[in-house]
Amino acid sequence: MTFEPKILGFLCNWCSYAGADLAGVSRIQYPPNMRVIRVMCSGRVDPVFIFKALLTGIDGVFVLGCHPGDCHYLEGNYEAEKKFMMVQKFLNMVDFDKRVRLDWVSASEGKRFAEVVTEFIESIREQGPSPLSGENMDQELFNNLKAMENSVSSDRIRALVGRQRKITEVENEYGERVPIDEFNNIFDKAIHDEFVRQRILLSLSSKVLSVKDLAAELKLDPSEILENMLTLKSRGEIDYQSIDGNTPLYMRI
Amino acid sequence: MSEKESEDVRIGVFVCSCGTNIGGLIDVKAIAEYAKTLPNVVFTEDNLYTCSETGLTQIKNGIKNHNLNRVIVASCTPRTHEPLFRDCVEEEGVNQYLFDFVNIRDQDTWCHQKYPKEAFDKAKDLIRMGVARAARLEALENIIVDATPTALVIGGGVSGMTAALSLANQGFETHLVERENELGGRLKTLYKLFPIDLDAQTLLDNLKKNIKGNKNLKVHTSAQVKNIEGFIGNYEVVVEENGINIDLTIGVIVVAVGASLLTPTGYFGYDGKIRITQHELESKLQNNEVKAKDIVMIQCVGSRNDERTYCSSVCCMTALKNALIIKENNPESNVTILFRDLYTPGTYYEDYYRRARETGVIFIEYSPEKIPIVKEHQIKVHNEYLGEEILIPYDLCVLSTPLVSNNDNKALAQMIKVPLEEYGFFLEAHVKLRPMDFATDGIFVCGSAKWPVDITESISQGYAAAARASRIISHDTIEVEGATSFLPDYNKNLCTGCEVCIKICPYNAISKNEDDEIEITQVLCKGCGLCGATCTNHAIIIRHYTDQQILSEIYAYGGKEV
Numbered sequence: 001m002t003f004e005p006k007i008l009g010f011l012c013n014w015c016s017y018a019g020a021d022l023a024g025v026s027r028i029q030y031p032p033n034m035r036v037i038r039v040m041c042s043g044r045v046d047p048v049f050i051f052k053a054l055l056t057g058i059d060g061v062f063v064l065g066c067h068p069g070d071c072h073y074l075e076g077n078y079e080a081e082k083k084f085m086m087v088q089k090f091l092n093m094v095d096f097d098k099r100v101r102l103d104w105v106s107a108s109e110g111k112r113f114a115e116v117v118t119e120f121i122e123s124i125r126e127q128g129p130s131p132l133s134g135e136n137m138d139q140e141l142f143n144n145l146k147a148m149e150n151s152v153s154s155d156r157i158r159a160l161v162g163r164q165r166k167i168t169e170v171e172n173e174y175g176e177r178v179p180i181d182e183f184n185n186i187f188d189k190a191i192h193d194e195f196v197r198q199r200i201l202l203s204l205s206s207k208v209l210s211v212k213d214l215a216a217e218l219k220l221d222p223s224e225i226l227e228n229m230l231t232l233k234s235r236g237e238i239d240y241q242s243i244d245g246n247t248p249l250y251m252r253i
Numbered sequence: 254m255s256e257k258e259s260e261d262v263r264i265g266v267f268v269c270s271c272g273t274n275i276g277g278l279i280d281v282k283a284i285a286e287y288a289k290t291l292p293n294v295v296f297t298e299d300n301l302y303t304c305s306e307t308g309l310t311q312i313k314n315g316i317k318n319h320n321l322n323r324v325i326v327a328s329c330t331p332r333t334h335e336p337l338f339r340d341c342v343e344e345e346g347v348n349q350y351l352f353d354f355v356n357i358r359d360q361d362t363w364c365h366q367k368y369p370k371e372a373f374d375k376a377k378d379l380i381r382m383g384v385a386r387a388a389r390l391e392a393l394e395n396i397i398v399d400a401t402p403t404a405l406v407i408g409g410g411v412s413g414m415t416a417a418l419s420l421a422n423q424g425f426e427t428h429l430v431e432r433e434n435e436l437g438g439r440l441k442t443l444y445k446l447f448p449i450d451l452d453a454q455t456l457l458d459n460l461k462k463n464i465k466g467n468k469n470l471k472v473h474t475s476a477q478v479k480n481i482e483g484f485i486g487n488y489e490v491v492v493e494e495n496g497i498n499i500d501l502t503i504g505v506i507v508v509a510v511g512a513s514l515l516t517p518t519g520y521f522g523y524d525g526k527i528r529i530t531q532h533e534l535e536s537k538l539q540n541n542e543v544k545a546k547d548i549v550m551i552q553c554v555g556s557r558n559d560e561r562t563y564c565s566s567v568c569c570m571t572a573l574k575n576a577l578i579i580k581e582n583n584p585e586s587n588v589t590i591l592f593r594d595l596y597t598p599g600t601y602y603e604d605y606y607r608r609a610r611e612t613g614v615i616f617i618e619y620s621p622e623k624i625p626i627v628k629e630h631q632i633k634v635h636n637e638y639l640g641e642e643i644l645i646p647y648d649l650c651v652l653s654t655p656l657v658s659n660n661d662n663k664a665l666a667q668m669i670k671v672p673l674e675e676y677g678f679f680l681e682a683h684v685k686l687r688p689m690d691f692a693t694d695g696i697f698v699c700g701s702a703k704w705p706v707d708i709t710e711s712i713s714q715g716y717a718a719a720a721r722a723s724r725i726i727s728h729d730t731i732e733v734e735g736a737t738s739f740l741p742d743y744n745k746n747l748c749t750g751c752e753v754c755i756k757i758c759p760y761n762a763i764s765k766n767e768d769d770e771i772e773i774t775q776v777l778c779k780g781c782g783l784c785g786a787t788c789t790n791h792a793i794i795i796r797h798y799t800d801q802q803i804l805s806e807i808y809a810y811g812g813k814e815v
Binding site for chain 2: 008017020023029031044049072074114146163
């Protein structure tokens with residue numbers, strides 16, 4: 001049996017959902033693999049939603065909004081783009097970023113809607129079923145994506161992505177505009193750190209581990225693990241549980 | 254996140270055959286049977302046309318006989334038919350927000366005509382998602398606020414006067430605030446107006462006369478807006494007139510502050526005497542002071558360059574008009590116009606150009622790479638046609654400078670929370686869809702405040718802004734959708750006061766109150782959901798598109814909760 005991808009689409013009400021309707025009105029045919037969730041604006045798509053969808057084993061997630069400059073809500077699609085780029089940065093760490101896509105379809109582009117959807121479905125078909133679907137789910141990948149979901153749910157990452165346009169395109173609280181490269185450096189580091197921290201928290205939620213154990217489990221340098229664990233400890237999220245010889249063991253609070 | 258204890262959810266699903274549009278491809282009876290197996294569904298039915306009178310009656314009977322408190326219609330698209338079904342369920346006592354739509358025609362049967370089985374499966378999935386969402390829908394009420402039927406027009410130039418008169422003539426109490434001690438703005442300093450060579454003074458006198466005779470229109474001269482607070486229909490405005498503060502309650506605001514003149518110090522040896530601006534030429538013409546014989550005008554001085562890339566749009570016509578007046582007064586004079594491009598759109602304006610050529614005005618094109626060099630009594634310019642430099646004698650050199658934005662636009666923009674574009678002009682909500690509106694409801698813009706425009710356009714825009722504004726204050730109340738963003742009391746402890754939502758809201762609907770708490774002005778919120786997707790601590794709830802509602806759809810499709 002050939003693989004039929006399971007695709008979820010988030011469509012904004014004003015442009016892409018209308019474009020999808022127009023494809024229907026014009027009887028333009030495309031593969032029946034996508035299910036649609038209508039939102040008022042692509043900016044409503046919380047990054048958490050995308051991770052949740054992938055975690056259920058859905059093979060691909062498509063976010064469609066109005067073309068840049070055409071947003072019914074003025075700037076929602078620009079914010080959607082920033083959030084989406086962040087999602088891709090996370091997914092890129094586990095080579096999963098090609099399972100999500102963001103594109104623009106206007107209310108008059110029925111044909112284009114069918115084209116971009118077909119293309120995305122075919123791209124997912126080529127990538128094959130999600131390792132998170134079916135009986136033998138890839139647990140490590142699941143944990144990684146779960147940690148990413150928790151990261152995009154965390155206040156630090158959300159504050160950074162939420163302020164990105166303002167501080168790189170207008171100005172920050174101190175009246176300066178931060179160059180995009182500089183912002184990206186900060187942002188990339190924050191994304192990486194938060195991911196590691198969430199991954200540590202996930203591991204410690206079911207067992208008690210040392211820095212060395214965690215480094216082995218997460219395949220990361222112990223010094224990096226330690227650094228992030230100190231941050232977690234200062235945040236009051238983890239603490240020592242016991243000492244095994246000279247090695248402290250940590251637990252989640 | 255705390256959620257209200259769900260009452261006994263009773264969902265009814267109505268599957269439309271839409272003639273053969275849906276039923277011709279997939280078995281709607283089987284879909285309805287399938288829907289019956291879903292959680293909380295107590296009644297399902299298939300209809301030939303759910304939107305017909307019969308179909309609507311079936312929905313109403315379903316609600317009555319089965320005590321439904323959620324209704325789903327699986328048929329065409331919410332974009333065309335949701336209002337109809339919402340009304341239908343409301344009539345039977347079910348809140349309109351407890352209705353949900355599943356699109357199985359436009360986005361299913363019509364698009365997968367060769368795949369009946371897959372289209373059937375897709376319809377099942379979509380209905381399952383819809384049922385999951387419907388169970389979590391909450392009843393909402395539309396928000397209604399009172400609107401004060403008064404208008405404030407800021408700026409007493411031609412655009413502002415026109416807008417104010419138009420609003421006052423419609424019967425609205427209108428306040429016109431002008432900074433100077435008399436009305437008129439730029440119009441006061443102009444001589445003749447293109448395209449019909451009307452005396453600017455005649456137009457001004459006419460407007461002033463009408464304003465004076467209008468009992469609805471209150472003029473505040475030597476006055477400035479000191480403070481504006483509130484929202485659409487309910488602005489509290491403080492106007493300082495001759496040093497005395499006046500408090501006004503205002504429904505709508507029109508920004509008609511116009512633009513400023515650029516003094517071209519440093520450009521082409523400008524001295525205000527024999528090298529002057531078009532604007533200075535206007536008053537010289539008015540006082541019949543132009544005795545020069547050789548007049549050279551230079552276009553695009555200080556505009557369409559790196560510093561100001563925009564075209565000021567009024568200067569070509571001003572130059573042509575003034576050139577014609579000079580030629581008329583003294584046919585012996587030589588008038589030369591050095592231009593980069595000439596902008597004379599439409600039949601009236603192009604006619605000026607023809608007449609100017611007929612009367613002997615000389616047009617010489619120059620390129621920005623080889624700009625004219627103004628010497629003491631001669632101008633050296635590279636003639637593109639001859640391919641060589643020529644010297645033109647002059648005893649009056651007139652520089653066509655652009656209109657620039659007012660220095661104090663920023664202060665006003667911050668007061669009314671609207672954006673400026675990169676050159677400091679006011680930025681409308683959408684250049685084509687909402688050209689007279691700001692993104693913030695209840696505030697409008699017209700005339701050169703937005704972009705340099707001529708008198709004709711200023712008048713048109715004044716009327717247009719007044720028309721847009723009167724749409725609001727012609728009603729006693731303003732009603733907006735209940736599907737807005739919302740910070741419930743039970744989530745207030747989650748809010749950290751980070752203010753990301755305040756900055757990200759495109760409509761300035763979010764602010765902090767005196768207690769330093771986030772407050773969402775419901776009537777300004779459009780329900781886009783941006784703040785909810787951004788809120789750093791998940792405190793804000795987007796009504797009708799809550800996290801739980803959307804997640805329930807994801808889980809229903811994905812097959813599990815994660």
